[in-house]
Amino acid sequence: MKIAVLGTGSVGPALAGALSALGHDVVVGTRDPEATLARTEPGATGGPAFSQWHASHPDIAVATFADAAAASELVVNATNGMASLKVLAEAGTANLAGKILMDVANPLDLSRGFPPSLNPVNTDSLAEEIQRAFPEAKVVKTLNTMTNSVMVDPGRVAGGDHTVFVSGNDAGAKAAVTEILTALGHKDVLDLGDITTARGAEMVLPLWLRVWGALGTGEFNFKIAR
Amino acid sequence: MKIAVLGTGSVGPALAGALSALGHDVVVGTRDPEATLARTEPGATGGPAFSQWHASHPDIAVATFADAAAASELVVNATNGMASLKVLAEAGTANLAGKILMDVANPLDLSRGFPPSLNPVNTDSLAEEIQRAFPEAKVVKTLNTMTNSVMVDPGRVAGGDHTVFVSGNDAGAKAAVTEILTALGHKDVLDLGDITTARGAEMVLPLWLRVWGALGTGEFNFKIAR
Numbered sequence A, B: 001m002k003i004a005v006l007g008t009g010s011v012g013p014a015l016a017g018a019l020s021a022l023g024h025d026v027v028v029g030t031r032d033p034e035a036t037l038a039r040t041e042p043g044a045t046g047g048p049a050f051s052q053w054h055a056s057h058p059d060i061a062v063a064t065f066a067d068a069a070a071a072s073e074l075v076v077n078a079t080n081g082m083a084s085l086k087v088l089a090e091a092g093t094a095n096l097a098g099k100i101l102m103d104v105a106n107p108l109d110l111s112r113g114f115p116p117s118l119n120p121v122n123t124d125s126l127a128e129e130i131q132r133a134f135p136e137a138k139v140v141k142t143l144n145t146m147t148n149s150v151m152v153d154p155g156r157v158a159g160g161d162h163t164v165f166v167s168g169n170d171a172g173a174k175a176a177v178t179e180i181l182t183a184l185g186h187k188d189v190l191d192l193g194d195i196t197t198a199r200g201a202e203m204v205l206p207l208w209l210r211v212w213g214a215l216g217t218g219e220f221n222f223k224i225a226r
Helices: A011-021 A034-037 A050-055 A065-070 A084-091 A126-134 A148-152 A171-184 A197-203 A207-214 B011-021 B031-035 B051-056 B065-070 B082-089 B126-133 B148-152 B173-185 B196-202 B203-216
Strands: A002-006 A023-030 A061-064 A074-077 A102-105 A138-142 A163-168 A190-193 A220-226 B002-006 B025-030 B059-063 B076-077 B098-105 B138-142 B164-168 B188-193 B221-225
Touching: A002 A011, A002 A065, A002 A084, A011 A023, A011 A050, A011 A074, A011 A148, A023 A034, A023 A065, A034 A050, A034 A061, A061 A065, A061 A126, A061 B221, A074 A084, A084 A126, A084 A163, A102 A126, A102 A171, A126 A138, A138 A171, A138 A197, A163 A171, A163 A197, A163 A220, A171 A190, A190 A197, A190 A220, A197 B059, A197 B203, A207 B188, A207 B196, A220 B196, B002 B011, B002 B065, B002 B082, B002 B221, B011 B051, B011 B076, B011 B148, B025 B031, B025 B065, B025 B196, B025 B203, B031 B051, B031 B059, B051 B221, B059 B065, B082 B126, B082 B196, B098 B126, B098 B173, B126 B138, B126 B196, B138 B196, B164 B173, B164 B196, B173 B188, B188 B196, B188 B221
Parallel strands: A002 A023, A002 A074, A023 A061, A074 A102, A102 A138, A163 A190, B002 B025, B002 B076, B025 B059, B076 B098, B098 B138, B164 B188
Antiparallel strands: A138 A163, A220 B221, B138 B164
């Protein structure tokens, strides 16, 4: 499948690499491809510089948000949640129309320091904001409840015995995303319901951050024991 | 230990019965003991009427919020989260001072229908409100992330292989609560940190509610797979 991954932080390259390894035709979307490819500083969470990452993933194209989205059947929003609506507007309404928009972002507001608050929260979610802003896109919220290494290699935590959630209004889009999640190694894909259920998935982030603090590692995941 | 359980909904009697069965000296606190004991209508979630429940738990006293708290070393807040501050004020600041206050409530606001929103949320929590209102109490948030049958009998879900969180400022109080949780059968008690971490535990409720909807049962629990 032709997939655009928007975002060049720690999550975007991790997902782009994993989806490419599964045989998908992946393009990374960024504001300024030339500037992104020239980056030599380490990633925000200590990962390799984008230029270094790209040198080891020569099959993955790098394009503007709009060009990446235009070329793809499925678009992954792996941008900073506070910037996602702006980035998706740059990607272009027409380039998102009719497509699956897999939203893995969290609207973490760090403007008041750590721990971040969520914005929106409680009676709305980023996924719902995106669905309202791009009504012709088929938004599916998923993967936002775990760190990127677990997103792409779930087996590294408890042998993969944990849960990933999907929320969205379009059953076909959720089925396609579920297929991708299963291919990545996720064993327990739990469909929470329509896009409003993304509130639940996003509001688990404050707990995620505190568990991270308590365990001293982000390499864990939620499991729905039942 | 002398324990007061405040609240006569579905959670209070479940915890009171289980703590009594462990050998604790338990009193249930309610606004009007006479009215509570006269109740013959079924519980809110389909459980037995309070009078019927009490007939099968004759060792458990029923008293006013204040009398119950005054007589106890540990107080459990198992009231409706939207009413908790008012109930605890009725219990009395002096009757809570120096005591462990185990808060298992969730501030679910159902005034706008289902799903409820949380109030407070995001930059505050019910547990923090309680700690601020009763600074001499040792508030420990716990057990609010699961249904009452799992609180008191964790082995009924996945053989007890799941997680319960504790949040609080007082290490001794958290240790005492952990001892109680372990006696109830909880195998994985995860200390999230100070009372502000209760935001995380409370904000998982919207996800809990959606998982309940997806599974068609509340008999599940979160596990931190690691």
